[in-house]
């Protein structure tokens with residue numbers, strides 16, 4: 001049998017299998033590589049570029065047009081979909097005295113506050129104040145809404161685990177039913193994130209954790225996190241093995 005006849009037969013085989021929703025496993029030999037291959041590219045988003053577009057969006061995009069006014073950071077290697085293959089990151093902008101409604105979803109979120117005072121996010125009834133440097137966690141399926149009672153814009157970085165949730169076909173989102181949740185607790189008195197990590201690796205609990213204080217797992221305020229982190233850095237460097 002000639003090489004041309006073999007090629008023709010392979011093509012017909014592939015076509016006939018495709019018509020029956022099958023594919024020959026031998027075709028995988030054409031894409032198998034000896035090392036992982038990614039299309040994700042290194043990329044730098046500059047604050048001035050992002051912020052000027054958020055300011056323009058603040059004039060053009062109201063809460064009726066978009067439930068959240070955010071600029072998604074799209075990786076140039078991912079066809080404009082996500083920031084990396086596992087992370088969906090965006091910068092969200094809340095105008096002075098603006099409020100956005102409560103919802104929840106199957107992907108989790110964390111928020112690093114970048115600018116502004118007077119904002120807060122209520123997560124499952126806990127009001128978490130927003131100041132630059134703070135970290136707020138929103139586990140999957142927790143209700144959350146955002147408000148800005150201040151006179152300046154509030155901007156934060158959102159990070160979501162949306163890509164793996166979408167890959168598992170588990171994306172879902174629903175509304176709270178009322179515009180905002182009733183506040184049951186506040187983030188006042190919550191402990192620093194570094195306190196948890198310090199405990200989890202068996203080190204002496206830091207002074208910011210006091211008897212009877214229940215660690216908040218949603219709000220990490222930068223002023224209370226900074227000093228314990230500096231102490232932890234010194235502790236790690238002095239006990240580290242070469």
Ligand SMILES: [Fe+2]
Nearest residue numbers: 103104105144
């Ligand atoms: Fe959300």
